[in-house]
Amino acid sequence: MERLTAHYLVETPLPPEEAAATIAGEQSSGTFVAVPGETAGLKARFAARVESIAPLETVSVPSIPTGRAHASAHRRARVAVSWPLENFGFNLPALVSTLQGNLYELAQCSGLKLLDIDVPASFAAHFRGPRFGIDGSRALAGVADRPLIGTIIKPSIGLSPAQTAGMVAGLAGAGIDFIKDDELMADPPHSPFDERVDAVMRVINAHADRAGRKPMYAFNISDEFDAMRRHYDKIVSAGGACAMISLNSVGLAAAKKVCDLGALAIHGHRNGWGMLNRHPLLGIEFPAYQKLWRLAGVDQLHVNGIANKFWEPDDSVVRSIASCLAPLHNLPRVLPVVSSGQWGGQAPETWRRTRTVDLLYLAGGGIQAHPDGPAAGVRSLQTWWRAAAEGLTFAQAVAHYPELAKSVEKFGQKK
Incomplete structure (x- = not known):
């Protein structure tokens, strides 16, 4: 045995x-x-x-x-x-x-x-693992050779479906690859799930008809399982590509059941991670954690980010990214989701430490609080990552791409 x-x-x-x-x-x-x-x-x-x-x-x-x-x-x-x-x-x-x-x-x-x-x-071999993983997520977003650039709808709560859809329209027009609900936004009275899906997907489908490219939107379906299944089916019927699950809230069995459905990419949010990992002599390290969720079939998994807004050291983030990209027998790799206080200026150091563009790079305020608006924030992140992949340092990137100075003025001092 x-x-x-x-x-x-x-x-x-x-x-x-x-x-x-x-x-x-x-x-x-x-x-x-x-x-x-x-x-x-x-x-x-x-x-x-x-x-x-x-x-x-x-x-x-x-x-x-x-x-x-x-x-x-x-x-x-x-x-x-x-x-x-x-x-x-x-x-x-x-x-x-x-x-x-x-x-x-x-x-x-x-x-x-x-x-x-x-x-x-x-x-x-008994488990299918991620149905989409890195390659499938890239195919859904239409992105081949750079990180997927994404954002989180902010404010986290309080926006109506129509307000959310209005923000999505601007972000889609700016060329963003990925948008997600915040983990705090599930099915609240001020933004019922079905209404939010209808409003957002009308905008995304209309954009796809015009531009020939559909950004992914990860709707948060975290709930009791029957509700999760209803919400999953709603996304599919509306033409969506992705569902988000708060993994530590719903548990392995419910998450695997959703992953096994196979029609949507599953964006795994690890909120509550500090409770499991923050103490150096208690809990679980990310290499073990991601293997459990990869076996369950999660396609995208949060790893925090370089110079993040939380407690996690950069070395830990780098190890987490590497573990998502490491082989696990026959199972596809899971897409690392870089987030938490990110803006374009962390791209050069992220590239230097990881040497990979197989990332979903999320910036909430780093896009939406850009001085020239969210559309400029999307373009700024794309340019920062172009500079990073070209091997430019932070200073060299700003010198070579002067338009990046605006993001440095806004976010640089905070880091």
Whole structure:
């Protein structure tokens, strides 16, 4: 039987070998005391196995409380644990329960973070993965050799369907590739979902008739599943191409069910990510996180951005982008969505650090608050990325493309 391996960062007041054995036992056949039926044969077939332990530093203060008396030393280590695939089958929620489950409750650990997952080819082959991914998203947006440039409708809430459609008309006319609802905008009384879809798609379809190109609009369908399905079908019938899901709000099972429908590209928003990742010794790292959602079939996934408005360091953002673009057996790659306080000026550094244009580059205020209006904001981002892909530094880009000075005056000092 093939095995799936998870990699953890562990902090423990115990010898790391003892903590690792506790992790393996808690998440497979073990409990705190021997029980009838827990035979040697059963353990040999189903027990988790500690594959490796790499000791790291020792600290004097625990990262998180253990509920036990404070020890004078807490040892850190990288620990790899494997499970036979038959423990959870091809069941993503059961897999997550296995990989994380009660682990964060263990008093034997004063810190624990899931870093990555090694998925066997036979397991990945059971899942279709992203229906559209990078190539399909490019085809839908009609963009071949540069990042997709997108924006978020702002204000986040308060606009009527007609007001939203008016903004979309201006952005479509400026040549934008992608527009999305904010995660706070779902199906509120001031902008009912069906009315918003009708108003927005009238504008987008009319633009496509004139220009021969249809920007993608990601309507936020996050809701209870029956409502999500109705909203999904509404987008399809209106000629839309994309639906957005707040992944951490709806969960793996609901998201996979939507992805399996296969008619729309699925834009995965990770709002709530800080709750899962911000503590250095608790939660999950993005390489493991994106594999779960890629298996579920999400096509586009948020990764934050260089010099973002949140807490996440640039190195973490760069690793996240790389993990989306890395192979995962037969599954298509997921399109990294760069966002959070972005404007064109971050493009040169984003290119320098990642060397890729396989990105969906979102700027809300960075487009809509441009001094010359949203249309100029779209053109500005396109020019910044042209300069970045040409290898120009920030200063060289402004010198070579003088029109970029306006965006620097508006946004540069904020960064």
